[in-house]
Amino acid sequence: MNLKSAFGRKILYLGVLVVMLVPLFLLGQPATGKGDRAGQLAEMRERFNIAESDLGEISPASETMKLASLGMRGVASTLLWNKAHDFSVRHEWDRLKATLNNIALLQPHFDRVWEFQAWNLAYNVSSEFDDYRQRYNMVGEGTDYLTRGVKQNRHASRLVWYTGWFYGQKLGMSDERKQFRELFADDEVWHEELLGEGIAVDSPEARGPMGKPDNWLVGRLWLNRGYDLVDSGVKIRRQTPINFYETGPKWRFKHAEAIEKEGVLDERAQNAWELASEDWGVLGNRSIPVTAPFTIKLDRIDELKRQRDEKDEQFIELVGDTTQTVRDELISKLSETERELLNRPLSEMTGDEFNLRRGAEFKTKPARADVARRTDPDVRLRAIRLAGEIDDLEARINKTEGYRKQINYQYWKTLAIAEQEERTVRARRLVYEAEKANADAELDKAIELYEESFAIWADIFDDYPILIIDDTAEDLRDSIRRYAIAIDSQEFDEDFPLKTFVEMMDEDGYMDPDLYEKVRETQAAKLEERQKEKEAEEKRLAEEAAKLEAAEKAKQQEEAESEESDSGSESESSGSEQMNQDEASEEPESEAAESDEPESSVEETDETGESSDSSDAETAPEESSTADESDAADESSN
Template identity: 70%
Template structure:
C-alpha cells in the first residue's frame, strides 16, 4: 500500500515534466519546453515517423539493446547473402535510432561498399550503390541539422560512383537513371540544371555530388555547427568534385573546349574555396588563398620595425646571422647580383633560418618609440602564427597542387597534349606504330613545356600515366635509350630511378640539363661563326684573285676592238665610192634610150616641115610608134645583160 501511494505521488512530477507540448500547459511540460528551447524536438530534428515512435514505445526503453541485436542480425544476413532480410533489418535499426548519425553512415557504407562487391554483374553492383545513397537520403530527411550526413551523401555520389573499378559503367548508368533523377528532384537537388549536367547534357555523378555538398555548406552557413568532421575537410570536397569531374571527362575522351570550360569552372570554385574563412584549432580563421598576402603584411611589419628600432634591429639581425653555418653566412654576405645559382639557393634557405629576437629588439628600442615597437612585434608574432597555420592547412589538402593543376589544365596546349596522348594510345592499341610514335613525340614536346612552367604537376597521377605512355613509346621504337635532346629526359631518369618525381629535384635536374644544353648550344654557335668567318675570308680571297685576273685580261680585247672599228670604217668608204654591177648596167641602158629618143625627135621634126599640116597626124602616129619601138628593143637588149 505504501509503494502504491509512492507511485501515485510520483505521477505528479512525471506529469509536470513529461507533459507534451499543447497538452494543457502553454508550452507543455518542462522537458517539452527544453526541447523547444534547444530545437531538439522531433519536429525540429526531422520528419516525424509514426512507425519510429511506435518502435521506441514497443521496446520499453530498451531500444539500444534492440538496435544492437538487429545490428548483429544484419551482419549475419549479409554473410548469408539474404539481401531482402538485410534491407528490412536496416530499416528497423533506422526506426529505432533515427537520430543516431552513425547508423545511417555505417549501414549506407555497408550497402554501397561491402554488399555491392558480392555481385558479379556491374548492374547489380550499381543497384546496391544506389540503395546505399537512398538509405543516406532517408537519414538526411530524418536529421535536418546533420551537415555530416549531407556531406556524406555528396561524397557517395562522387567517390563511389566516380572512383571505383566500375566507374565507367557506374557513371553511364547514373546518367541514364531517370528514376533516381526524379527522386533527387523531389529532394530539391536540381539535376536538370546546367550545374548538374556534363558534356553529354545528362546528369553527372560528380556534379550531383557537388550539389549535395553545397546543400551542406548552406546548412552550416545558416548557423548549424559542423560535428565529427574538420571544417577543412568539410569545405574542400565540393570544389574538388569540380576538379574530379574535369579529370573524368578528359579520361573519357572529351578533349576539346568542353574540357577547358570544365577546368575553368573548377579553377573558379577552387579559388572561391581559397577565399573562404576556414575555422582552425586556433582562435582565428584563415583563408588558404591568402598566404602570399600574409607574407607581404609580415614583411611590411618587419620593415616598419626596422625603421622604428634602427640599430637595435640591425644588431639583433647580425647576431642571428652569426649563429648560421659559415656557408650560409658567406652566401648572405655576397651581393645578390654576384651570387651563383648555388649561393642564391643557400641564401634563400638562410633567410628563412634567420630568427631575429623581436622582443629583444623592442626592449632595445628608444624609449619614445618602444610602445610602437612592442605593437609591431605583437603584429609580427600574430602573422607568424597565421602563416604557420595557413601553410599547415594548405599542405594537408595539397592546396597549391590543385590550384596549379586547374590553371594548367584550362590552357589549350594542355588539352592538346592530353588529346595527343589519347590518340597515340589508341593508335598503339590498333598496331599503327608509325602514327603512334609521331603522336607520342609531339605530345612529349608539349608536356615538357608544361612541366617547365608548372613543375608541381610532376608529382600527380598524370605524371604516372605519362610515364606509362613513355614506357609504351619505348616499346614501340624498340629502344630503352633516350637521346640527350629528348624533351622529357629528366622526367624519365627520375621516374626510372626513384619511381616518382620530386618537384624540387625535377626543377634542379631540369635546370642542370638546360644549362648544359645552353652551353653546348653556345659552343655550336661559336663553331658555326668560326666556319662562317673562314668561308667568308676564303670567298673574299677568291673574289680578289678573280678581279686581278680580269684587270690583266682587259687590255687585249680593247686593242682588237679598235682595229675592228677602223676596218669597218674603211669598208664603209669603199662601199660609198664603188657602185654595184647592177647599178652600172641600169645607167648604161638609160643612156642608150636617151640617145635613140633624141635621134627620133630630130627626124620627126624634119618630116613635119616638108609635108605640111595635112600630113601631121600621120607623122605623129608614126613618131609614136617609132618612139615605142626603140624602147622595147633597148629593154630586150638590156634584159640578158641584167640576167648575166
C-alpha cells in the first residue's frame, strides 16, 4: 500500500460524507415558518405530536445540554445518577438538588426521572431531618420537582396522577400528617405557586371546613386534571385504569376521615361524606377499560345480572328439553364414583369427596353454545345468538365483580352512606369527647360517654355490618380497651352493646378473612334493606310533617274566622252604642234649639231697632232684686 492509494481512499471517504450530508439536510430541514416545506423528519414529528413544543415547555438550557453532550447523553445521565446517590449518602443536599436539575435537563421526557427523584426528595431525604418543618420543606421540594416534570411533559398522565397522589399520601398519611396538614393549610407561598399552575386552591373544591386549602382536596384537583387529560385522548401508561381512576374519589373519603379525626364532627363532616358519595358514584358510572375487548361500569352490576337472567329464561324456554338431554349425555361419561357422589347428600361427604363432586358438577354443566347447536333447526340460529349474548354478559359480570372486589367498591359505597347519617356523626362525636374526658382523668364522664356511643355503634353495625372491617372498627376497639381500663374490668356484661363485636375480633384486632368475605357478601342485601327503612322513615316523617302543617293551617283558619266573628260582633255592639249615643245627643240638641229661639227673636228685634229700651228696663229691676237678696243672706249669716 503506497501513500498515493491511501490518500485517494481518504478523498473518497470525504466525498461520500459530503454526499450523505445532502439527504440528511433535506430530511432534517426544520420548518422556517414562512410557508416553506419542512424536512420529512420535522413533518413526522408534527404528525405524531412528538415535537419538543408538543411534549411540553421548551427549555433552552435542556437543548443546550443535549447538544453539549455530543451524543453521549446516556453516559452523562448515568454519571449524574451515580453522583446524585453519592451526594445523598454524604448528606450534601444542595449538590444533590443541583445534580437532579442536571439530570432533568438531560432527560426531560423520561418521566421515571421525575418520579424517582421526587420520591427520593420527599421520602428518603426528608427523613434525614429531625425537625418536621425541615421535613415539610423537603416534601415541598419533591412536589415542586414533580410539578416541573408535568410542565415539560404535558401529555404524561402518569406524572399528573403521581403529583396528586403525593399531596394526599405524603402530606396526609405520614407520621407527621397532623403538622404537615397544618403547615400546608397556612403555606400561602405554596398556594400562590399552585394558582400559577392552574390549581384553584381558592375555590370551595380545594378548601376544608376551616376555609383553608386542604391537602387531600388539592391532590384531588391534580387527579381530576389527569382524568381530563385522559378523557381528551391521552393514554394511561404504566398503570391500570382502575387504580388511576379510583384515587381521586378516595381522596374525598380520606378528607372526610381526616377532618373527623381533627374534631370536626357536625354537619360539615356530613357534607364531606355526601360529596365523597357523589364522587364514588361518578366512578361507578365511568367507563373503565379492562383486559378484555369491552369497558365496564362498576355500578352497573345489577343491571347486567338482570339482563343475563332475562336472556337466560328466554334461552331455556327456547331450547326446551335439549339442555337436560345434553346433561344426561355428560353424566353418562362420568365415572361410577362421580355419578354416585352426585346423588349423595352433602352431609355424608368428606372433604375430598366434596371436591370430587364439585368437579363432577362442573363437567356435567352443558355449555350454552353446545345446547344451542343441538336444538331444533327452526330456532337454532336464534338460540346460538342468545347463547352468545348471555356469554358476553357473563364475561362482563365476571370482570365487573372482579374489579369491584379489587378496590372494595361495595365497602366504600356503604361507608359513604353510613357516614352521612346523623347518628354516625353523633357516635363519633361521643367517642371523641369520651377520649378527651379520659385524657383529662374525668373517668365518670368518660365512662358515660363511652357507653352512650357504644349503644349507637351497635345499631350502626347492625345496619351496616361491613363497617366492622373498617379502620373505624380498629379505633373503636382501642376505645373499648380504654373503657375497660376506666371501669377496671376486662370482662363485659351480657348486655354490653358491642359484646359480639369484641368477640369477633382476635387478640391482635384483625377480622377473620372468611368472616370478612361473608360480611361483604351479605352487605348488599343489608344495604338495600336499610335504604328501604330510611325511605319509609322519610316518608313517615314527611306525612307527619304534612299532617302537622295541615293542622296548623286549619288552626290558623279557625283563629282567623273567630277573629272575624269577634270583630263583627264588636262592630255591631259599637254600632248600637253609637246609635244610642246619637239618640241621647239629639235630645239636648232639640232643647238647646228651643232655648235658642227667644235669643234669635231678640237678635231680630235688635237688628230692626225696635223696643230695645223697654227690654233693658225690664232686666234692670231683676238684677237689682237679685243683689238685694244676696245682701240679705249675708246679713242673716252674720
